[in-house]
Amino acid sequence: MPPPPFLEMFLRRTLSVLASLSLALGGCTNAAAPQPNKLEKITVAYMPIPDNAALFIARERGFFAQEGLEIEPKEIRGLAEAVPKLLSGAWQFSLANYVTFFQVEEKQPGKLRLVADAYQAKKNTFSLMVKKDSPLKSLKDLKWSGSGPKKRIGVATPQSVATLTTEITLATEKDLNKDDIEFVFIKLPDMPQAVERGSKHGGVDVGWEVEPYITDSASQYSARQLADAASGPTDQFPIAGWAVSTTWVSADPGQVRQRADVVARFQRALSRGQQIAATDRSAVTAILPTYAHIEPAKASVIALGSFPTTLEGRRLQRVADAMLQFGYLTSGKPINAENVIWRSPLASSSPSVSSSTGATP
Template structure:
């Protein structure tokens, strides 16, 4: 193996659970790998660190990575899937006494998203189009997920595109779900995976293959058993055990599907996020059989 230590960017959200499980259960060690997790603020930071060489692999949302590839920021390869949409895990919410009752009522209203031009914004735009209204860029406001409940409560924004555990927090305060963002054209949409640069993938093929095998074992476990995720979340996120037991989780796909990822790229093209047709097949590094 060309390298036995991999620095891996991770984000303290449910998407990263399989990495944590693989570390704890010694799956990487069994492959002769030491994985050093490093918390990154988000996909944009991860992309810079991958290009700069301070990370080897990172968790990254497909929308953000496809944007970076389309803009020519770098060439990237996804080595494993991590997280997909499931009912209740990505929703648009308003506060208890909001006059907003339907998706159509969101016309011209401010909506908080964690990152502009993210999967949260893209799927909000799709749901608005389904409801017959056109979203405008200026109605989306950037807020970190933990800041969304307060921003909604004090009227800084009219609605939020939220994820867990903040959906549960806002619901407990009487907040209402207007729409599940992952329904209709966005049902089961891929959310995030583990990616690297083309250069790193070419330089360390055996190390990457070992990473894929070890992570794949953990992914299989969490895909079958929610309890494993519930037990793991409090160890690396701010989600406590009681909340972990009740939150809506996404799915943990066990393979990188070209057709599934292509849906993301095609939606991005349709909504003007990327200029060019993106062939995602060139961005997937299938696990090697060896």
């Protein structure tokens, strides 16, 4: 039997009220639910070498996440590969070897700025290696007689930290310079084999090498060091730092302050990683296999440079002055290294360039 009309109407109204109340309460619950914090993604170019250790230590230990940043790493072969992306603003940060950086600054001033130091040479960071039975015993043996073939020195790229430190090292020997030798361009992983073959068999007489290839040369081929290219005038020579794209920072005038804040947060997180790299060899040894294609056993024995915890123009000036002296600056004009360091519009919240606490500006 159907319910009386008045009862049916009462039930319909009651159900309608309950449904509305349920929706209202559900809406209130959803509105009050906490939303997960969304990390801001930034693209950072790196190379698979020890110089980048602080970046990956900071990433692994959550320092970037604590600053609200998510790192998207892009592997590159060198700064030159990253420059177009940086100049367009598509990428935000990159590891920058200082030789290439100053060349970019000379041609396109102000497009990149340094926000942190990364790596500095120490004894045996760079080695000029020769095969075990090479007749070359010292640098003076590289002197060209004036006729016949010159000695061939393998380097990874032209006009680079490899060629510059080699030229500086050659100049320590009286009357010896780049005119006495021939630079040959060989990929770093192929350098140990090129040294072993020798110039008479399509290789080189000398190879400019870094780790882990110095260790590979010695362990696999019993190669020996002709000269340490990270001593004397190249002792503690600045190698690389971190650069930011000023194109990206200033692309949208309405976002300059927000993006400058991203730079400050990147600096803070990276600084924490750099402090660890500078003081804990085991942390560097552990992180290298995760990005640098270096086996754990090898990571524990290779010679490492140092990880500076401050960015100082006076140190970088050594690179700019050497480049001017050896003709790497085509204009022939000096560059003031102080002027290439990032100066944030958020000056009060940006880390100090000479911070004694180890902040890496």
